[in-house]
Amino acid sequence: MPTDSLKYLVGLVDPETLSAAESEELHPARIDYESCDILEIRYDFFDESDWLGLSTRVRKIAPKAIQLGTIRLKHDGGTFPDARAIERPALWKKILEAPDNPQWLDLERDYLHDYDELRALATPKGVKILISEHNFTRIPSDLELKNYLTDVKRVKADGIKIAAMSNSDEDCTRLYKFAKKAKGFKFIAAFGMGETGKISRIWSLKEGANLTYGSIGKAAAPGQIDVGLMRKAIDRLETTTSQIELSSFLNIF
Numbered sequence: 233m234p235t236d237s238l239k240y241l242v243g244l245v246d247p248e249t250l251s252a253a254e255s256e257e258l259h260p261a262r263i264d265y266e267s268c269d270i271l272e273i274r275y276d277f278f279d280e281s282d283w284l285g286l287s288t289r290v291r292k293i294a295p296k297a298i299q300l301g302t303i304r305l306k307h308d309g310g311t312f313p314d315a316r317a318i319e320r321p322a323l324w325k326k327i328l329e330a331p332d333n334p335q336w337l338d339l340e341r342d343y344l345h346d347y348d349e350l351r352a353l354a355t356p357k358g359v360k361i362l363i364s365e366h367n368f369t370r371i372p373s374d375l376e377l378k379n380y381l382t383d384v385k386r387v388k389a390d391g392i393k394i395a396a397m398s399n400s401d402e403d404c405t406r407l408y409k410f411a412k413k414a415k416g417f418k419f420i421a422a423f424g425m426g427e428t429g430k431i432s433r434i435w436s437l438k439e440g441a442n443l444t445y446g447s448i449g450k451a452a453a454p455g456q457i458d459v460g461l462m463r464k465a466i467d468r469l470e471t472t473t474s475q476i477e478l479s480s481f482l483n484i485f
Contacts, residue, residue: 239437239466240419242300243268243448243459245290246277252449253293264448265294267463272300272445273334275327276312283323287332300362301327301334308340308366321349328357336391336419341365341380347387362391362419371396371403371424377410384417391419393443398424398455404432411440419443430455431482434465435475461485 243264253262265271271294273286287299303320304310312320320343327333339350341363354361363384372380377394384392392414398404404424411422421443424432433444433455444466446459457465465472465481472478 238269238442239469240269240298240443241267241459241462241466242270242272242421242443242445244445245271245273245286246449247282249449250286250289250293254289261448262293264459265290265297267459268294268297268446268448270298270300270336270443272302272338274310275301275303275323276305276310280323283327284330287327287330287334291332298336299334300336300338302338304338305340308342308364309368317343321346321353324350325353328353328359333357333359336360336362338362338364338393339389341383344383344387347389351387360390360418362393363387363389364393364395364421367394367396368425369397371398371406374406374409377406378413381410381414390417391421391443392417393419393421395421395423395425395445396429398426398429398432401428404429404436407432408436408439411436414440421445424455426455430457431475431479433457434462434469434482435478437466437469438472457482 249261252259253265271290273290275283290299303312305312305314305317307314337354337359339361365380407422411420414420420441422441423436423444437444446462447456448459
């Protein structure tokens with residue numbers, strides 16, 4: 233599958249911003265939703281009784297946006313109990329059987345043993361799978377990143393994501409090298425978290441990635457940038473020649 237040449241901005245859907253976006257057409261949250269190319273429905277943020285109707289609610293607000301469904305576990309930065317990880321395939325099945333469902337699903341690298349089962353559920357619905365990895369301590373080494381890429385290519389996933397904590401201005405270069413090597417996936421995300429990783433959320437799109445994440449309302453991850461500002465920066469990225477120039481632009485706001 234060739235990597236898409238477009239640059240995709242992902243915003244996270246949570247109960248507070250979804251209700252706000254539904255409340256009025258000119259609400260800032262609704263404007264943010266409409267500015268995103270992809271909306272990640274964070275099922276773990278919602279009561280399970282609401283799950284089956286979430287895709288329909290999001291589609292009413294932003295009908296053109298691609299939907300990415302995620303049940304993020306606690307150890308990967310979410311709220312779904314780690315002890316209930318074994319239940320997720322059955323929950324995905326229910327989500328995919330709803331009248332509306334996301335076009336993509338996110339599965340963490342640590343749970344690749346669930347991949348075949350998830351693929352069997354997703355394929356009849358035309359749903360694609362993104363494999364993600366999160367490291368809240370450091371940027372993995374080149375060897376670790378190489379092994380991660382090998383694992384994801386082995387299962388023939390449709391997309392790949394790595395989000396890792398940056399501890400210096402230089403260590404995101406490993407993520408950029410990773411993004412360049414990850415050709416062939418529809419979606420590629422490779423950026424740093426934290427203050428020194430902030431620029432990489434945008435600059436990675438110049439370094440081989442085509443997918444990045446911004447915040448709608450309160451930031452859901454360290455160093456996350458508001459989607460409105462992300463959109464401004466992405467729209468001028470083609471004429472931005474350096475990370476210093478990009479940083480100066482962000483500092484204006």
